[in-house]
Amino acid sequence: MELFSEERSAEVVAESFAATADPRLRQVMTSLVEHLHAFVKDVELTEAEWAAAVDFLTRTGQKSDAARQEFILLSDVLGVSMLVETINHRSGGTSTESTVLGPFHVVESPPRSLGDLIVLDDKGTPCLVSGQVTGPSGEPLADAVVDVWQANEDGFYDVQQPGIQPPGNLRGLFRTDLEGRFWFRSVVPRFYPIPDDGPVGQLLAATGRHPYRPAHLHFIVTAPGYRSVTTHVFVADSPYLDSDAVFGVKESLVREVPLVDDPARAEAAGLDNPFRTLTFDIGLLRS
Numbered sequence: 001m002e003l004f005s006e007e008r009s010a011e012v013v014a015e016s017f018a019a020t021a022d023p024r025l026r027q028v029m030t031s032l033v034e035h036l037h038a039f040v041k042d043v044e045l046t047e048a049e050w051a052a053a054v055d056f057l058t059r060t061g062q063k064s065d066a067a068r069q070e071f072i073l074l075s076d077v078l079g080v081s082m083l084v085e086t087i088n089h090r091s092g093g094t095s096t097e098s099t100v101l102g103p104f105h106v107v108e109s110p111p112r113s114l115g116d117l118i119v120l121d122d123k124g125t126p127c128l129v130s131g132q133v134t135g136p137s138g139e140p141l142a143d144a145v146v147d148v149w150q151a152n153e154d155g156f157y158d159v160q161q162p163g164i165q166p167p168g169n170l171r172g173l174f175r176t177d178l179e180g181r182f183w184f185r186s187v188v189p190r191f192y193p194i195p196d197d198g199p200v201g202q203l204l205a206a207t208g209r210h211p212y213r214p215a216h217l218h219f220i221v222t223a224p225g226y227r228s229v230t231t232h233v234f235v236a237d238s239p240y241l242d243s244d245a246v247f248g249v250k251e252s253l254v255r256e257v258p259l260v261d262d263p264a265r266a267e268a269a270g271l272d273n274p275f276r277t278l279t280f281d282i283g284l285l286r287s
């Protein structure tokens with residue numbers, strides 16, 4: 001085995017993975033070492049900076065628990081989550097675009113019936129959310145699973161505020177009807193800061209970045225025989241649409257949230273008239 005040197009460091013370390021049985025693992029580790037060594041050489045990392053990086057990653061792990069995923073946040077603010085998502089879901093323009101999962105899908109959404117109210121804390125501006133799930137030829141997908149979650153009016157998800165928000169607040173697991181349609185009662189999503197009281201927040205502050213995400217509602221939609229999509233719908237007049245802290249915005253996912261004045265429709269939906277509506281149709285590709 002060749003001895004370690006500054007010039008040949010990447011080759012020497014990569015060679016140590018030569019016997020890796022899994023070819024994909026070998027490819028990933030070899031490339032990781034090449035890029036990591038190139039990075040260290042590029043910035044000529046000091047020992048103090050290296051120690052600070054180790055400490056940062058240690059604290060990122062220590063900050064994480066069942067309800068707080070600091071490593072996903074780190075991946076998000078570095079744009080890596082978005083890049084992985086984008087590479088793995090090149091849609092070809094015929095399906096709903098994907099975006100980041102985010103760190104708050106850490107609990108299962110409660111199963112709910114179409115039309116249900118998912119607001120358990122009595123806050124926010126009531127909004128009827130609806131849409132249709134279809135396949136690539138426009139065929140309606142009955143019994144598709146629509147998993148939704150969003151932050152409350154104060155900008156927090158239920159898992160961030162145990163004892164303050166009821167568990168399952170602003171979450172729901174729905175199944176589409178025979179025409180592929182879904183609808184439920186919620187509130188107009190609101191912009192919020194990602195949790196910035198940990199190492200990732202310190203990173204944002206040190207680099208002059210704000211922690212905010214534009215207002216959005218999360219979706220995971222699945223149907224047998226089709227590729228599932230993990231995405232958001234963004235509110236058109238929200239601040240931070242052009243500076244999302246996690247780079248999740250795609251133009252095709254932005255929707256207006258118009259006020260509707262229709263007493264009959266309001267009564268049918270179980271809402272006071274007038275009311276806000278958010279319509280988000282979702283197209284899936286065949287798997």
Ligand SMILES: [Fe+2]
Pocket residue numbers: 102104150151216218
């Ligand atoms: Fe979110």
